[in-house]
Amino acid sequence: MQSFVVSFHQEDNVDTMQIQKLNQEEFENASEGGTRHLFELDTNIGFFVFFDAEDIDGDLSYMVAQYEEDSEEPNAYYSFQLKDFYEFMALYLNDLDYNQDDEGEEEEYGPIHHLAHLLFHIAEEGKDLQV
Numbered sequence: 001m002q003s004f005v006v007s008f009h010q011e012d013n014v015d016t017m018q019i020q021k022l023n024q025e026e027f028e029n030a031s032e033g034g035t036r037h038l039f040e041l042d043t044n045i046g047f048f049v050f051f052d053a054e055d056i057d058g059d060l061s062y063m064v065a066q067y068e069e070d071s072e073e074p075n076a077y078y079s080f081q082l083k084d085f086y087e088f089m090a091l092y093l094n095d096l097d098y099n100q101d102d103e104g105e106e107e108e109y110g111p112i113h114h115l116a117h118l119l120f121h122i123a124e125e126g127k128d129l130q131v
Helices: 024-030 082-101 111-126
Strands: 002-006 017-022 034-043 046-054 060-067 076-080
Touching: 002 111, 017 024, 017 111, 024 060, 024 076, 034 082, 034 111, 046 082, 060 082, 060 111, 076 082, 076 111, 082 111
Parallel strands: none
Antiparallel strands: 002 017, 017 076, 034 046, 046 060, 060 076
16 A cells, blocks of 8 residues: 555645555455445546445445546555545535536536546546555
């Protein structure tokens, strides 16, 4: 497991995040007790699946699997602190309400775009880490 820190733009209004990038074995250990698929997001930098997981001891992890293009297997697993993962969930849920209010109007920068922007920073910082 490799830890790394992502600092966002000041205008992103998000605190610095400490993130862990996991390899396949670490992911399997962290999710041995089961996973719960929460939501997914398809972006121009990949397809992201958000879920929580429980290890054999009952410890919870909050993770994102990143898939590139048409790949069947994730190219990266990221683990987050609950407070940071909650930020992602809030943006995703906010977008559901945001889109209902703006039906038929031209799409502008909204919560889901902001989430994709944050994921871009995370993927860029973590892409060269070898796990």
